[in-house]
Amino acid sequence: MPGYDMTRRAAIGAALASVATTKSRADDTAALTNEDFIFEITRSDAEWRRFLGDERYYVMREVGTEWARSSELWDRYGAATYSCAGCDLKVYDEKQRRPLDKGWVFFHHAEPRSVLMSIDRVSPTAYGGSGMEEEGKELIEVQCRRCGCHLGHILYLEGGIVHCINGIALTLQEI
Structure with a gap:
């Protein structure tokens, strides 16, 4: 398209x-x-490290990517909402899930006014084993609108545009 x-x-x-x-x-x-942009939720780098822990910090603050199929959410389906693990803002709803057997959590779109997009220039060290190692490749990054944490990317896969989200960047609220 x-x-x-x-x-x-x-x-x-x-x-x-x-x-x-x-x-x-x-x-x-x-x-x-x-x-220059001030997010509603701000923390120092040390505070983010303590709050998120090592794995989440790497993905959400250093724009990393979790290993495929490493999150318990990638193949979990059922009535639920998904919030940013950095600030608890509701960012996705199960109704928008797209089942793709790729190892991450996919959605057709986010909740209104919940995410921001920017350009992420790929570094080969940031995407170990994810298949996106081509240095300099530009992807559309998805960030939480409230705290600025990295959630994932917008990709064109299997005939459609999807939000490819790191499960570790989300918290699940079952309905």
Whole structure:
């Protein structure tokens, strides 16, 4: 679906250019960066490490990827909602799950106003064994809107656009 991809890219690019231009005019600085955005939930790096633990910290704050089939959520289905493990914001609903036997948790889309997207330039060390090791490859990253934690990526798989989410980045609330 190249047309859809181009429309999304054009919209994101226009929005970022608008923000960067506004900021540039206001105080004559360079382009907007992640450090310029203030999330509702903020913690120091040490606080995030203590709160998340080593594995979650690696995935959620260092933009890593869990090993395929390592999360207990990847093949678990049933009435549930999924929240960000960093701040407990509801980000996905079981009704939007897409069953794909790839080893991660897939959704058609997120809850309204729950995630942000950015560009993630792949580092071969960040995706050990995930099949995304091509250095410099750009992916659309999915982040929690409230705390900025990395949840996963948006991918085109098996004829559709899906949110490919790390199970370790989610907490499950059964309904």
